[in-house]
Amino acid sequence: MTKKFYVTTPLYYSNDKAHVGSAYTTIAADVLARWRRSLGDDVYYQTGVDEHGAKMEKAAKLAGFKNPKEFCDYQTQFWKKAWQDLNISYDFFIRTTDTEHEQFVQRFIKKLWDKGEIYKGKYEGLYCLGCEEFKEPSDLIDEKCPMHNSKPQKIKEINYFFKLSKYQKILIGLIESDKFKIKPKERKNEVLGFLKKEKLKDISVSREKVVWGIQLPWDKKQTVYCWVDALLNYLSGIESKSKIFWPADLHLIGKDILKFHAVLWPALLLAGGYKLSKKIFAHGFFTLQGKKISKTSGNIIYVSVLVEKYGADAVRYSLLREIPFGQDGDISEEKIANRYNNDLANDLGNLVLRTITLVKKAKLKGEILKVEVSSLKIDNLLQNLKFKEVLEKIFQEVKEANFYINKEKPWQFDHSDKKLRQILQILQEKILLISKSLEPFMPETSTKIQSQLQTLKAEPLFPRIK
Structure with a gap:
């Protein structure tokens, strides 16, 4: 029902x-x-x-x-x-x-x-x-x-x-x-x-x-x-x-x-x-760089400014990742920029770009894979509004996938090697699981990742911001 x-x-x-x-x-x-x-x-x-x-x-x-x-x-x-x-x-x-x-x-x-x-x-x-x-x-x-x-x-x-x-x-x-x-x-x-x-x-x-x-x-x-x-x-x-x-x-x-x-x-x-x-x-309350949000004092960051600079998904991710929901916490544009460059551009973006590039070079067809988001066991956390903890869990998967790719070094294999196919299949499944888990938090990014997995057209998800 x-x-x-x-x-x-x-x-x-x-x-x-x-x-x-x-x-x-x-x-x-x-x-x-x-x-x-x-x-x-x-x-x-x-x-x-x-x-x-x-x-x-x-x-x-x-x-x-x-x-x-x-x-x-x-x-x-x-x-x-x-x-x-x-x-x-x-x-x-x-x-x-x-x-x-x-x-x-x-x-x-x-x-x-x-x-x-x-x-x-x-x-x-x-x-x-x-x-x-x-x-x-x-x-x-x-x-x-x-x-x-x-x-x-x-x-x-x-x-x-x-x-x-x-x-x-x-x-x-x-x-x-x-x-x-x-x-x-x-x-x-x-x-x-x-x-x-x-x-x-x-x-x-x-x-x-x-x-x-x-x-x-x-x-x-x-x-x-x-x-x-x-x-x-x-x-x-x-x-x-x-x-x-x-x-x-x-x-x-x-x-x-x-x-x-x-x-x-x-x-x-x-x-x-x-x-x-x-x-x-x-x-809880947000403070901006340790001070109360205030239009009068000018200590304020408007949504339009953030989205124009970092994009919607980076803002969505950063705000919910930074502070345990329910508690007071501090936010700043510097923290958002760090999340963007470190978590999104470096960790997630590079993982997807490297994997799609390797799959394309190996001339493997982009296949529609199936994974169960429930395998990450995040539903109970979401039920209890543990947004920060959910994102930490998902990005632990990102780190493990990056560790796996560095450990296995798929670029060293011959394109006809079955071991290469196995490594890339595992990586694609990991990335699909990550993208589907991120869907409620980062809908645009989730769609882009799944599209790239199918078309094998690799594009940077989050170009670095200086």
């Missing part, structure tokens, strides 16, 4: 362009989607952009656009282009300005209002525009948001509140029992620590003074809080296919938005009468 697999990335704020941080999550989800498709599973991979809220309204004005929608339309093309350049095989790219999404959000929020899950009240406190998040003084360091190093706004508003507090004990039980899974374990412990230590407060689900958003159905002066709006994309995007794909199998996120996904999101699902998503995986 065919299994279903619904995987998502978070929605990315479209006020900026795709950088290595957003690419990291998106590539990881793509690897999983491609892998599950290769197993014959029915896969739905959704990503997209978050376009509402005060931050977007402000960004549109600063960029000189007449209205936020024009700005969003302009920005979206860059996100789609970035994912196209990285060969991201999403099934649906959702925008929170999509009519279908906006209508779904209004129906969902009205349902909660009708059920008594939402009430009108007054909010007085702090709000970080960068996070689009209500803040407590305890969240701040020296009165500043640690994520954006800026002081939150003091606001007073008449808002509508969701009764989040009533779900505190329920959430603790669901998370402790793994009925709602949070991975890795330290993230689960972090959420449980928060839920057991602090009393949950009801949360504003609307904004009185934010015009750029989805209107509340019963109060046109209020717009839906952008985080509620954004979270509901996981439902709205598959509404017509919900019988097949809901509940979601995996939400991939960064740990900075863990509370929204691990606390607010399941509470909204429970209130709305939906089954809970099966699993959330919150990966």
Whole structure:
């Protein structure tokens, strides 16, 4: 029986362009989607952009656009282009300005209002525009948001509140029992620590003074809080296919938005009468050369720059090879360049080039070989999002194949020697196994290798970069 697999990335704020941080999550989800498709599973991979809220309204004005929608339309093309350049095989790219999404959000929020899950009240406190998040003084360091190093706004508003507090004990039980899974374990412990230590407060689900958003159905002066709006994309995007794909199998996120996904999101699902998503995986933070990624400080690497210089597959490989998924880590263009020249150009590229050249010289026909990727035993690692470990295992095969070719020295044999045929057959099978194992990670390279094995037209896979 065919299994279903619904995987998502978070929605990315479209006020900026795709950088290595957003690419990291998106590539990881793509690897999983491609892998599950290769197993014959029915896969739905959704990503997209978050376009509402005060931050977007402000960004549109600063960029000189007449209205936020024009700005969003302009920005979206860059996100789609970035994912196209990285060969991201999403099934649906959702925008929170999509009519279908906006209508779904209004129906969902009205349902909660009708059920008594939402009430009108007054909010007085702090709000970080960068996070689009209500803040407590305890969240701040020296009165500043640690994520954006800026002081939150003091606001007073008449808002509508969701009764989040009533779900505190329920959430603790669901998370402790793994009925709602949070991975890795330290993230689960972090959420449980928060839920057991602090009393949950009801949360504003609307904004009185934010015009750029989805209107509340019963109060046109209020717009839906952008985080509620954004979270509901996981439902709205598959509404017509919900019988097949809901509940979601995996939400991939960064740990900075863990509370929204691990606390607010399941509470909204429970209130709305939906089954809970099966699993959330919150990966760690990237730093660039030891410093926080920041558009303001200029410490940022955009996807378009990397792909133009190194190609999609090298970027995909380098980001997932460098850091164990789930942990914090540091990335730099120097590290990507080293991976490109050492792992890809030297080890993999030379192996394929040498082998194809030898096969052609020996006048052996390029035969369609058969290998079982399962022989590498990487499925369990992929199931547990051990991307770095999978790539290490595959490139150990590359090293062993290079060792084998140097040990056997096939160039010393006469073309009619059976031993030569045996050596080259083994090498071709090793390379085919490597290429098929790399398919979810490096789809272009995998296709090129398999094509070269059949046509015997040897071309450098990764020309060295100086």
